[in-house]
Amino acid sequence: MVLYHGSNTENIKVLEPRQADHDRPYIYLTTVDVVSAFYVCNAVERPYYWFPYGFNKKGVPVYHELYPNAFEEVSQGKKGYLYIVDADEKDIIPFKNIPCARLGTKPIPVKECIEIPNAYDYFLEKVAAGELEISSFESKSEKELQNWYKLIKSYLTEKKMRDIPKCSYAKFIQRKFPNVWREYIDEN
Numbered sequence: 001m002v003l004y005h006g007s008n009t010e011n012i013k014v015l016e017p018r019q020a021d022h023d024r025p026y027i028y029l030t031t032v033d034v035v036s037a038f039y040v041c042n043a044v045e046r047p048y049y050w051f052p053y054g055f056n057k058k059g060v061p062v063y064h065e066l067y068p069n070a071f072e073e074v075s076q077g078k079k080g081y082l083y084i085v086d087a088d089e090k091d092i093i094p095f096k097n098i099p100c101a102r103l104g105t106k107p108i109p110v111k112e113c114i115e116i117p118n119a120y121d122y123f124l125e126k127v128a129a130g131e132l133e134i135s136s137f138e139s140k141s142e143k144e145l146q147n148w149y150k151l152i153k154s155y156l157t158e159k160k161m162r163d164i165p166k167c168s169y170a171k172f173i174q175r176k177f178p179n180v181w182r183e184y185i186d187e188n
Helices: 033-041 070-075 119-128 142-158 168-176 178-187
Strands: 002-007 027-030 053-055 061-064 080-086 092-094 101-104 108-116 133-135
Touching (some): 027 033, 033 070, 070 119
Antiparallel strands (some): 080 108
């Protein structure tokens, strides 16, 4: 099964499971190259991630800006690598709630690597090719934004970030969504 992995680390020959914000180490892979490229330009430091995306009715990834100019801010000037692997299906498990995502449980040799000199330019090429949509902050209704904010608060609650307010994700939310952070603290 051909899968993709995005990274800022160059010259990887074998992808190894790494600990993130889940219960055990995994290799994060996708069946969609543009989705894996989001990992080239994460807005928060690992082990946390910030990729507000979904899919349109045709299955095309849609990046949702949740504050003005978020897409360019997150991706402009970010360099990375798109690793392509041919994974054995017995070493791959589906990732909950994201149909294109897979979790690798064992090391996987890299088959090919594509350098992405500037993630913003890469994504704009994908938009032009119809392989990615950008949903601007300005196009969002108040109801849509409230739904996203509810998801953010749910994640903050799940990860008990009241107890770790200085972690990269909590600091990002405090900086970009101060009202969401205050509501979360007040509710918890």
